[in-house]
Amino acid sequence: MERQTILQGRVLITPLTAFLIALLGFPLLLDLLYSVSQVGFENIRAPEISGLGNYAKALADPEFWAAAWFSLRFGLIVASIQVVAGLVLAIFLAPLFAARPWLIAFLMLPMMVAPALVGLMYRLILHEFVGVVPYYLLEWYGDFPAFLGRQWVFTTLVVIETLQWTPFALLILHSAYAAISPDVREAAALDGATGLRQLVSIDLPLMLPAIGVTAFIRFIDSFRVFDNIYTLVGSGAGGSTTSMSIYIYQAFFKVGDIGLAVAASMLLLAASFVVLWTINRLTARREPAP
Amino acid sequence: MNQTLSSRPVMSALRWLVFAVAVLVLNFPVIATLVTSLKSDAEISSNASLIIEHPTLDNYAAIFAMADRFDILHYLMNSLVASLIGSVLAIALAFPAAYAMARFKTGRSWLLPLAVNLRAVPLIIFAIPIYLMYQQVGLLDTRLGLAFIFALVNIPLVLVLFTSAIAELPFEIEEAARVDGASTLRLIWHVVLPMSLNVVAASSVLAFIYSWNEFLFGLMLTTSRATPISVGASFFFAASGGGVRWGVAAAVMILATLPPLLLGLLMYRQIGRSMTAGAVKG
Numbered sequence: 129m130e131r132q133t134i135l136q137g138r139v140l141i142t143p144l145t146a147f148l149i150a151l152l153g154f155p156l157l158l159d160l161l162y163s164v165s166q167v168g169f170e171n172i173r174a175p176e177i178s179g180l181g182n183y184a185k186a187l188a189d190p191e192f193w194a195a196a197w198f199s200l201r202f203g204l205i206v207a208s209i210q211v212v213a214g215l216v217l218a219i220f221l222a223p224l225f226a227a228r229p230w231l232i233a234f235l236m237l238p239m240m241v242a243p244a245l246v247g248l249m250y251r252l253i254l255h256e257f258v259g260v261v262p263y264y265l266l267e268w269y270g271d272f273p274a275f276l277g278r279q280w281v282f283t284t285l286v287v288i289e290t291l292q293w294t295p296f297a298l299l300i301l302h303s304a305y306a307a308i309s310p311d312v313r314e315a316a317a318l319d320g321a322t323g324l325r326q327l328v329s330i331d332l333p334l335m336l337p338a339i340g341v342t343a344f345i346r347f348i349d350s351f352r353v354f355d356n357i358y359t360l361v362g363s364g365a366g367g368s369t370t371s372m373s374i375y376i377y378q379a380f381f382k383v384g385d386i387g388l389a390v391a392a393s394m395l396l397l398a399a400s401f402v403v404l405w406t407i408n409r410l411t412a413r414r415e416p417a418p
Numbered sequence: 419m420n421q422t423l424s425s426r427p428v429m430s431a432l433r434w435l436v437f438a439v440a441v442l443v444l445n446f447p448v449i450a451t452l453v454t455s456l457k458s459d460a461e462i463s464s465n466a467s468l469i470i471e472h473p474t475l476d477n478y479a480a481i482f483a484m485a486d487r488f489d490i491l492h493y494l495m496n497s498l499v500a501s502l503i504g505s506v507l508a509i510a511l512a513f514p515a516a517y518a519m520a521r522f523k524t525g526r527s528w529l530l531p532l533a534v535n536l537r538a539v540p541l542i543i544f545a546i547p548i549y550l551m552y553q554q555v556g557l558l559d560t561r562l563g564l565a566f567i568f569a570l571v572n573i574p575l576v577l578v579l580f581t582s583a584i585a586e587l588p589f590e591i592e593e594a595a596r597v598d599g600a601s602t603l604r605l606i607w608h609v610v611l612p613m614s615l616n617v618v619a620a621s622s623v624l625a626f627i628y629s630w631n632e633f634l635f636g637l638m639l640t641t642s643r644a645t646p647i648s649v650g651a652s653f654f655f656a657a658s659g660g661g662v663r664w665g666v667a668a669a670v671m672i673l674a675t676l677p678p679l680l681l682g683l684l685m686y687r688q689i690g691r692s693m694t695a696g697a698v699k700g
Contacts, residue, residue: 136602137524144515144573145529151570152536155547162547172550217440224433233686234441239693240682241448241675242631244648248655249447249671252454258664260450263466291444296693303694341697352540355633359652373542373634380546381638393543400539 163391169384182391191367192392195375196399202282202371203351206289211343213290214297215335218305219327225302236299238292246292247359254284276361278368285357285369289350297342304338305331344407372396448675455668462664477665481654481673490670493650498677500561500646501629504568505622508576511569513618516580517606521592530581537574545638552639561644564636568629575628575696576621582699583617584610620688624696627678627689647674 163182165175186192217235225232238246253259254275265272275284308331316322316330332339354373361369370378376396379389442449454462456473465471481490518524548567549558557563587610595609611618636646651674654667682689 133522134524137518137522140514140518140522140602140606141525141529144511144577145525147511147569148533148573151548151566152544155544155551158547158550159543217436221433221437221440223430224437230686231437232690233683235437235444236686236690237448237679237682238444240627240631240678242633242648242678244631244633245651245671245675246447248652248667249451251655252664252668252671253447253450255664258454258462258466260453260466260468267467291446295444299690300694300697303690338698345697348538352542354542355648358637359633373540376542376546377634377638380549386546389546393546396540397543404535404538 159390159393159397162386163394165387167386169386172386178387182387183395185388186391186395189388191370192375192395194367195370195372198370199351199353199372202286202289202353203347206286206293206350207343207347209286209290210294210297210346211301211339213294214299214301214342215339217294217298218302219331222302222305226306232299232302235295237295239295241292243292243355244359246288247356250284250288250356250360281361281369285360288356288360289353292356293346293349297346300338300342301335304335308334340411448672448679451668451671454664455672457665459663459665477663477669478673480663480666481669484654484666488650488653490647490650490673493645493647494673496561496564496640496644496650497630497646497648500564500568500644501626503562503565504629505572505625507565507569508572508625509618509622512573512577513580513611513614514603514606516577517584517610519581520584521589530577533574533577541571542634545635548635549638557639559640559643563639564644564646567635567639568625568632571632571635572625572628575692576625578696578699579617579621579692580614582695583614587613616688617692620685620692623681623685624689624692627681630678650674 162175164177164179166178166181167175221231253261256262256272261275262272273280275281312330312334313326316326321329351371352373353371354377357369357371358374358377362374372392376389376392379385379392383389450468453468453470455477456470456475457465458472458474458476461471485491515525515529519526519530552558552563557566591613592605592609595605600608630646631648632646633648636649640646640649651670654670655662
């Protein structure tokens with residue numbers, strides 16, 4: 129019986145495993161091979177192993193570091209704003225959602241729109257002649273900034289990303305807030321902790337795991353940002369909006385430097401592993417032993 | 419105490435105000451695009467405000483008149499077919515595996531963490547070799563090739579949701595069926611799956627929306643035959659001769675966004691639950 133369940137279990141996970149090997153494992157091997165090869169579209173089937181030159185090239189490329197820095201900064205800033213905004217909204221609007229749960233549907237809508245389409249929508253909305261934002265700024269203040277110019281484009285992208293994904297933080301943090309037992313709050317109230325003190329000493333500590341998870345997911349998603357930046361500005365003025373994903377895409381499709389693109393991919397993968405490993409260790413340590 | 423009572427209506431009004439502002443600000447791109455899509459070309463260039471003086475559906479009609487150059491129905495159909503296949507495939511692959519992990523602990527120590535961490539890895543890493551692979555096997559620019567990617571993108575989420583849902587099911591019913599001599603596959607199909615329909619439905623909606631909205635692989639792996647709507651929509655922004663026809667482009671945005679938006683409104687409860695569970699349990 130025991131051996132039979134082991135066998136059955138293996139059979140059941142086989143299709144998924146095979147699928148992941150085909151679409152992740154095999155590509156990963158190709159990534160590894162091409163990253164240490166002299167390869168272009170002309171010798172794609174017979175790459176010439178050439179050592180770590182591609183890695184050296186990526187690491188020596190100031191644009192690679194600029195892209196890494198852009199993604200890191202973008203991810204950290206956007207995730208922080210979203211968590212704070214989501215937290216404030218989740219707690220302040222909690223009584224409304226408690227009475228009418230469907231209200232939250234309207235705040236979840238931005239997440240249903242494809243980020244690529246959101247980028248395109250802003251091409252229209254920020255357009256200097258037909259855009260609604262420049263129109264009103266001109267009406268009210270007599271001037272508007274060059275939203276997609278070098279000076280403003282980072283801020284513009286931060287606002288766009290924040291508006292679309294604050295709902296995610298709101299959703300997760302709202303459910304964490306709603307899950308706090310009323311008994312806990314009542315007990316705290318009996319001890320004299322109400323209002324702000326209750327928030328700081330009871331609610332926020334209890335929500336801390338959810339806050340951590342939200343911040344992590346939002347950071348990861350914004351770090352690998354591609355769609356909305358690509359459709360709105362591409363790599364931007366002087367490469368000022370080249371995220372890591374855009375850097376790899378361009379190295380491959382625009383420059384045709386497969387080795388460089390793939391080496392950059394592997395470096396990004398290594399960085400992801402370091403981050404994931406660190407997070408896993410941190411959370412493992414914090415979780416109480418069962 | 420009296421003070422808090424009298425401030426209650428004020429606080430409540432303030433909450434409604436904040437809620438209304440949040441809805442308008444967060445949904446601003448869609449609202450502004452919808453407004454533009456209902457204006458005539460002439461009005462768009464003379465009046466960029468949020469007020470529509472002469473509402474018209476001309477832009478929506480104009481989309482279909484351009485079908486010889488940019489065929490929106492074709493893009494929509496590509497997205498629909500590939501998203502459906504991708505979502506079903508993700509579920510078909512993940513459900514048995516989730517069962518094995520929840521009940522037999524098979525692969526729990528490596529397959530589950532691998533799939534879960536996959537969500538945190540930028541998928542562009544795999545995009546280039548997948549492109550080269552697809553080129554070799556003829557999957558480039560096909561709906562099936564796109565569907566495989568959509569399945570891949572959604573597997574981490576559905577796997578997490580299924581594994582935790584199956585683990586919470588009562589074991590007794592399965593045991594009873596097993597005593598009656600049902601094989602594992604029959605058991606999964608006739609007993610476990612019907613008991614998990616809620617989770618399956620909720621996660622398939624979310625998987626469909628994520629597939630519909632996917633862009634990077636659609637951009638890289640298709641050129642014309644299998645172009646999904648997320649990529650095809652951008653074609654309407656290509657300035658040709660008289661420049662971008664903003665009204666038409668706006669109407670295209672709205673049509674492309676409508677399916678996930680409606681699903682989101684109708685199934686917000688299931689979507690919200692899946693997103694939360696996916697985040698917390700992952």
